[in-house]
Amino acid sequence: MLNLRQLEILRAVVQYRTTVGAAETLGMSQPTISNTIRHVETLLGFALFERVSNRLTPTEEALILLEESEPLFLLRDAVNQRAADLRMGKIGRLRVATTAELSEAVLPSLIADYGREFPRVQISVETRPLDSVLQVVENGVADVAFMISAYERQGLQFETVDELRTVCLCDAQDPLAKLDVVTPRDLVDRPLVGPQVANRVGLTLADSFQAAGYDYRPNIETRFMNTAARIASEGWGVALVDELSAFTAMRPGLVVRPYAPELRFDLLAATPKSRPPSRQTQRFINAFGKRVVERIAEVRLASQRSGTV
Template identity: 80%
Template structure:
């Protein structure tokens, strides 16, 4: 299958009719139908089921489209770069990030950078960790920012800073009276934390296991900023990174250090096969400086007595 055939297939899935797909792509309806029949012949299995005059994609079709999505992202990136050159723009920075950093740091970095370099186009993709690294590896993004990323053979990592695990809670919670919070202090509390299925959740589970305890958050989340937001809205205590805790702070909440010897490496990820551009290096520097400022603020907050 070529990219054009995949594009036709995607349009039919989107509109659920060959007529709608034809209008979207500027083709004739018979051409759309012939292409779908040809793909089915080549692949040897049906792509759609007809239900009430609508085309319902089979499970195999949905799998094909999911696997082909990086191709469309790459094509769109190439087309956008060509448009940038045609319009005389100086450059572009394509950034990918996990949700924690897209909320805690990157909005301010991007806003400041755009004010200083108004002719540089910036794009931000927020994705789960595996997908964040994949888009950089595929060349769809120039740099990714991630917390405790996996090692990947094609990726180079630049350490930005080391984040400590902290506990975010209401100032009236028993945990808030402690100078340092241990796993034992959390097992009986209504806790929000990363699910064990992801890398950071496994790290937290290991810290509990080292003390002979089970890590069983009452509410599990994929991203740590979501856990912190739940506490911000009035429920439980959250075991999260410093930046997520800072972003969720409001009057009445406090941050306490977590006693386990656990930290998260905050890194910039880039492909080994390509040297970062001057703009990318400059953006990473701006990101590093903003992280340093945020961490100084949240660490000061963690030392604040509850009685203040």
């Protein structure tokens, strides 16, 4: 019978005891307040106020109505607060998919910081092979996926976060550590660990070797480049990896050298084409990009000064 706006006007008049005070609080005109009260009294069939000396004293019936309607105002306030929190990204749900390299190099510290800043945002992370990462976003199981050198998918929208270069990791005592750049020729007959040719990064490396007249034949092949970086970090051989994977292997005595020819790989964020990314998702993508820039800067600084990672 009564709507929430009418109850809100009744509530304000009870609080201020005048239609003028209620009008100022609600941002309405005084005649509108008065007309609404008269209309509600007519609708209900009983008086809501006793009018004495320009003051409105609520009747017992008005107070009973307000007491019963108070939960509605609390619910409205809660909904408005929830809407404000959603607008500001303070609450929500975020489903992230990623490959192993990025899961190790970027996401742990990023999610920890993000969780501290937005403790009411629920975050889930899936670490998968590239094909599976793309599929879960396309199917709507994840809100965003991060990967290196992806291929086009009809249902996905790609955003370039940054570009990653290929680098060589070796021990500080290795002769490679003294070179300005490491080439395929320098890696012939060396114990090499790198990505398998079955993935796009490995195939690009193989092409660079072939262009130089050599075969790309890692002694140890890995699906994920962070694994290759870790193996080199443990003291076995030299590794060809991307810069973020190099970051995960950082330790005293391990050197990062540029690889030539320079190979660049796109670091991408993928979201479904069927719907635009939420404010929460876009905020996380932006935070991811900033963290990537910090990681890459550290590796490039180590590479430029020919020092240890």
